[in-house]
Amino acid sequence: MVRILRGLVHKYFSDDEAVILFLLLLGGVLAIIFFGAMLAPVIASVIIAFILQGLVARLTLLGVPELVSIIGVFVVFLGSLAGFLFGLLPLIWTQLASLATEAPRIFREMRTYLEVLPEQYPNMISMEAINAFYGQVTVEAGHLTQWLVSFSLSSIPDLLALLIYLVLVPILVFFFLKDRRLLLGSLSRMLPRQREMMNRIWLEVNQQCANYVRGKAVEILIVGGVSYVSFKLLGVPYAALLGLVVGLSVVIPYIGAAVVTVPVAMIALFAFGWGSHFIWVMVVYGIIQALDGNVLVPVLFSEVNNLHPVVIIVAVVFFGGIWGLWGVFFAIPLATIVKAVFSAWPVRSAHNPEQAHQAGH
Structure with a gap:
């Protein structure tokens, strides 16, 4: 042991x-x-x-x-x-x-x-x-x-x-x-001078998280705003509340859209009953989700290294279990940080290189 x-x-x-x-x-x-x-x-x-x-x-x-x-x-x-x-x-x-x-x-x-x-x-x-x-x-x-x-x-x-x-x-x-430069400079003086790995991790995390967080903020505004206007024009009750919920749902890929579909469908059903109006609401909502996933996301996150869906779901469950709602919101940036750390972490061979060289002779 x-x-x-x-x-x-x-x-x-x-x-x-x-x-x-x-x-x-x-x-x-x-x-x-x-x-x-x-x-x-x-x-x-x-x-x-x-x-x-x-x-x-x-x-x-x-x-x-x-x-x-x-x-x-x-x-x-x-x-x-x-x-x-x-x-x-x-x-x-x-x-x-x-x-x-x-x-x-x-x-x-x-x-x-x-x-x-x-x-x-x-x-x-x-x-x-x-x-x-x-x-x-x-x-x-x-x-x-x-x-x-x-x-x-x-x-x-x-x-x-x-x-x-x-x-x-x-x-x-x-x-x-x-005072961004002053604050970062003060923090850097507390670190060792030779910090090649830390600089590599910082550059990757800064680029990936910056692109993700800023892109996600724009996505929330666009999806939430378009949803509110669409629901308002269609006469759906609680359009502002539903627009906010739909906008925030994009923070949680895959899971958010599936969960938010339930309240949208329920409110539309109770407001209009089974009929053409209900169908139109769900069609418009489906178009918004499709445009978000196939047009808006590729444009906003073209420079972001996408994580595997399994990694995203595990990150949402894990960090949500630790920090609740905030953990769910920041699951993907946190997963990106973990990925950058693992990618840059120095791993030394368990065997002595000189011994391995002598064994080869």
Whole structure:
């Protein structure tokens, strides 16, 4: 056992840089696990600044002074944040509260649709299964309604924390953009001078994650916006809420689109019933998903090394299990980081090269 462990250490940790990188990664993971809630505004600010830095770089390449580019991009960010907080968020909240109010009627209509299934498919679906499913859905809907009613009273501390974040995050984003080189230089001085592997990992992660995160932000805006306009024109209720859900679903490939199809189909069914209008809604929704997967994704992510679907699903399940919803959102960038680390990690042969050369003679 000792010989095996010694061989593994010799193979994977014989390089001093590999040991330092391992300790840094371990320290970063532990810091997120134990201090993630405390550092949430800082982490969010780093991610937002990482996304906005792409716009700053492009404006700089066009000849705009860097400080002017930073201020301009930051003003656009503040305007977008204000538009979301005072325009889109109240509309979504109103539609969510309205949906919770309409939930009893929707579930009664759903029961009428479900009760027909055992008559049409007696060998596949039983009335007991329908009753169990309906009871479970009703309980979950009751929990949602109760949460909405008690939200204003029980979440006052969360609202105060949110107000603090709304002040801290923009300030941190501005300084991360303005003093990016200074901050990165300070961090680099804490690392060893000979860090070829770290530089290789940083370049790959920076390129891959930058392209992915910025492309995914654009994809969310386009898919969510097109879905909202389409649902609004078709007269689908809760168009803003559905548009937001459809937009966010693109963060989770394969799984997100399949899960979001259920609420879209349910709301369209209860609003229009079985008929041509329902079919048109689902056809338009299918076209949006098809254009997203076959046109928008290849254009936005042409420079990103795609991960295998199995790796993506495993990353979503694993990181979602560790960090919940945030882990699901950042599963692919985290998987990209893991891939870059494994690709660049120095691996030394378990055998001594001189001994192998002498054995050959």
